[in-house]
Amino acid sequence: MSRVVAGSRLRVDPVACEGVGLCAQVADRVVELDRWGYPVLAADLVDGADVRAARRAVRACPRRALWVEEPDASS
Amino acid sequence: MTDTTTFPEVGTRVRGARVLLSDVVLDAHGPADPTGHARAESLTAHLDRVGPRPTGTPALVEVLDRAGLSGHGGAHVPAASKWRRVLAGDGHLTVVANGAESEPVAAKDGTLLRQRPHLVIDGLLLTAEALGARRAVIWLHGDDRGARKALRAALAERPWSPSAPAVEIVDGPVHYLAGEASAITQAVAGGPALPTVRRRPEPGAPRTLVHNVETLARLALLARGYPPSGTRLLTVLGDGRAVVEVDASTTFTELLVDLGWAEAPQAVLLGGYGGLWAPWTRLAGLPVDEGVLRGEGLSLGAGVVAPLGAWACGVKQTAGLVAYLASMSARQCGPCVFGLPALAESTLALADGRRGAGVDRLLDDAAAVEGRGACHHPDGATRLIASATSTFADDIAAHAAGRPCRGTAEVWPGVSR
Numbered sequence: 403m404s405r406v407v408a409g410s411r412l413r414v415d416p417v418a419c420e421g422v423g424l425c426a427q428v429a430d431r432v433v434e435l436d437r438w439g440y441p442v443l444a445a446d447l448v449d450g451a452d453v454r455a456a457r458r459a460v461r462a463c464p465r466r467a468l469w470v471e472e473p474d475a476s477s
Numbered sequence: 478m479t480d481t482t483t484f485p486e487v488g489t490r491v492r493g494a495r496v497l498l499s500d501v502v503l504d505a506h507g508p509a510d511p512t513g514h515a516r517a518e519s520l521t522a523h524l525d526r527v528g529p530r531p532t533g534t535p536a537l538v539e540v541l542d543r544a545g546l547s548g549h550g551g552a553h554v555p556a557a558s559k560w561r562r563v564l565a566g567d568g569h570l571t572v573v574a575n576g577a578e579s580e581p582v583a584a585k586d587g588t589l590l591r592q593r594p595h596l597v598i599d600g601l602l603l604t605a606e607a608l609g610a611r612r613a614v615i616w617l618h619g620d621d622r623g624a625r626k627a628l629r630a631a632l633a634e635r636p637w638s639p640s641a642p643a644v645e646i647v648d649g650p651v652h653y654l655a656g657e658a659s660a661i662t663q664a665v666a667g668g669p670a671l672p673t674v675r676r677r678p679e680p681g682a683p684r685t686l687v688h689n690v691e692t693l694a695r696l697a698l699l700a701r702g703y704p705p706s707g708t709r710l711l712t713v714l715g716d717g718r719a720v721v722e723v724d725a726s727t728t729f730t731e732l733l734v735d736l737g738w739a740e741a742p743q744a745v746l747l748g749g750y751g752g753l754w755a756p757w758t759r760l761a762g763l764p765v766d767e768g769v770l771r772g773e774g775l776s777l778g779a780g781v782v783a784p785l786g787a788w789a790c791g792v793k794q795t796a797g798l799v800a801y802l803a804s805m806s807a808r809q810c811g812p813c814v815f816g817l818p819a820l821a822e823s824t825l826a827l828a829d830g831r832r833g834a835g836v837d838r839l840l841d842d843a844a845a846v847e848g849r850g851a852c853h854h855p856d857g858a859t860r861l862i863a864s865a866t867s868t869f870a871d872d873i874a875a876h877a878a879g880r881p882c883r884g885t886a887e888v889w890p891g892v893s894r
Contacts (some may be wrong), residue, residue: 405829408676413676415673415674415851416810416813416851417810418673418674419810419811420811431704436812437845438812438815438816439811440811440812440815440849442849451811469677470653
């Protein structure tokens with residue numbers, strides 16, 4: 403089910419994000435935390451494992467601050 | 478310690494025809510109230526000067542495209558591409574004239590609203606009609622009484638127009654980020670005036686189009702068939718501020734000499750506190766033309782020109798500016814809330830020549846916040862720092878080696894120390 407759309411990205415709403423950090427726990431291949439505990443996201447999701455990790459991060463976020471964006475639907 | 482300038486020459490020389498405003502002198506900070514008297518143009522005078530306002534139609538987008546009109550709020554986004562994005566949607570549309578210029582030095586929008594309120598209102602109504610907007614809003618800083626007074630008087634003079642919505646004047650908070658487009662979008666929809674992130678727009682979702690007031694004034698002239706104007710509105714900082722309209726072919730040397738500068742500055746801050754430093758040696762012969770400046774990796778942003786005297790310390794000046802930007806965070810996004818104070822602290826450490834401070838640490842801190850806010854506020858600070866490291870490279874090297882210069886920072890509006 404982990405279809406990879408070229409140019410898909412994991413995105414964060416930095417207003418909603420409170421630096422809880424669960425995203426990096428469940429998806430360290432696409433999320434790192436900065437020195438203050440806020441997520442720094444991979445530039446692009448390049449393979450199925452990236453996409454699965456990104457979706458885990460989206461589900462894990464208690465602030466619902468993350469989403470996966472596919473390129474054609476955005477501006 | 479002041480070799481700043483008192484603008485003796487304002488309004489005495491003309492470089493190209495003025496189409497938008499007459500030059501004025503203002504206090505160094507605060508709303509754009511001129512030190513002398515500058516009258517708002519009446520409806521009669523406005524109509525005598527530019528003729529009646531045509532009705533706005535979607536075909537106007539082609540006129541904007543051909544004229545290459547871009548946003549004069551600072552980002553210079555082509556107006557036509559904003560219109561096309563709006564035309565692609567179908568939700569309830571609000572158009573906003575953004576008169577909340579927030580850069581502490583900037584005053585050209587406030588000056589325009591005080592002198593040519595009808596031209597700005599024309600641009601707003603043309604846009605509202607052309608795009609089928611249901612609301613037309615003029616967004617101001619809450620403390621901008623002069624602009625509000627001029628606009629209220631202008632609206633009271635105008636006959637009711639059945640084809641356009643009634644114009645609402647909305648007072649925003651007095652804050653640096655109150656003029657940010659996503660903050661305005663949220664505020665006119667009834668929310669707080671704070672920047673937001675736009676996730677995927679849903680079909681039928683309400684749409685908001687925010688144009689800077691100068692952009693709308695220019696649009697009102699283009700719609701009447703005027704050719705694109707080759708002028709720039711600039712706010713120049715000296716001992717006070719001057720708002721001038723000059724031809725885009727004017728060089729920075731000509732601009733400052735005309736305004737009475739006797740001595741060359743060492744560098745100029747372009748665009749505002751969230752703008753870019755440029756060394757005078759590089760800038761002196763360049764015109765105040767956005768296209769040319771872009772080619773040089775520079776931008777006039779919101780039209781702020783702030784020269785730094787030869788005796789001043791650019792590193793200390795930058796430390797003050799970064800501290801100002803840190804204090805103006807909306808305090809919503811972690812990277813901005815924590816990153817900008819860290820950035821301000823490392824800039825200050827460098828300015829003081831403290832042990833362990835250096836350009837590498839500064840650029841590391843900058844990289845940690847670049848592009849990570851809901852709005853571009855942190856990016857303004859990181860770009861400012863990057864431009865400072867190249868503009869004041871020698872001075873910074875001396876500071877980093879523990880040999881800070883004797884120069885001090887100039888007193889600029891809103892900047893302590």
